[in-house]
Amino acid sequence: MKVVLDTSALLAHHRDEEGADGVQSLFEDANLELFIASVTLTEFGRRMLELGASPEEIQRILADYKHLLNGVVSIDEEIAMKALSLAQQAAKRIPLVDSLIAAVACLKKATLLHRDQHFEAIPKSLLKTKIL
Numbered sequence: 001m002k003v004v005l006d007t008s009a010l011l012a013h014h015r016d017e018e019g020a021d022g023v024q025s026l027f028e029d030a031n032l033e034l035f036i037a038s039v040t041l042t043e044f045g046r047r048m049l050e051l052g053a054s055p056e057e058i059q060r061i062l063a064d065y066k067h068l069l070n071g072v073v074s075i076d077e078e079i080a081m082k083a084l085s086l087a088q089q090a091a092k093r094i095p096l097v098d099s100l101i102a103a104v105a106c107l108k109k110a111t112l113l114h115r116d117q118h119f120e121a122i123p124k125s126l127l128k129t130k131i132l
Contacts, residue, residue, distance in 0.1 A: 002033045002110035004073075006101055007043040009113045010036070010065060012132055014048075019115060019132030026113070033070045037079075037104040039097050041072065079103045090121040102127050 003026060013023035026032055045058045053061070066072060073079070082103035087094050094102070098118045105112035106127055112119060115132045122129075 001031065002035065002108050004035045004037065004101065004105040004108060004110045004112050005040070005069075006112060006114035006116055006119070007036075007040045007047070007097075008115040009132055010040065010044050011047060012115055014044075014061065014065075015051075022132055023113070027068045033110075034068065035071050035073050035104065035108060035110065036065075036069060037101045038072050038074045039100050043097055073104045073108065075100055075104075079107060082106055086122050086126060089123060089126060091123075092121045094118050094121055105129075 005023070005026075009019065009023050011017070012019040026034060041062055045062060048058045048061065049055070079100060080103075083096070083099040086102050086106065087099045090099075095118060098116060102112060102119060102122055104110075110128075112127060112129045113132060114129060119127065119129050
């Protein structure tokens, strides 16, 4: 099984918020393939900066997370176009970063793990999600 972690899932894990145990169990499951979108690195880092982390601390935290993943998926033309398609079919507006993350999950044929209501606007037939 493949899982794409949304930034909200990483933040919940890092900050030991509700859902952190669920993310931890994924990290410990050798049968799963775990991915993040490259834009998650930026979104996570910016949020950590807002919370008072130093740039060096953010780099260390991101490096630690990358070791727990099977990969960081770069945003390319195919993902960009899939994000556009998802946004066009969504019931309401989806932020750009969220549409890119959702597109990664779709193209990886993965479940998107999140705590973000924006993803609920995408039809279930297009995106498999699991809420923390």
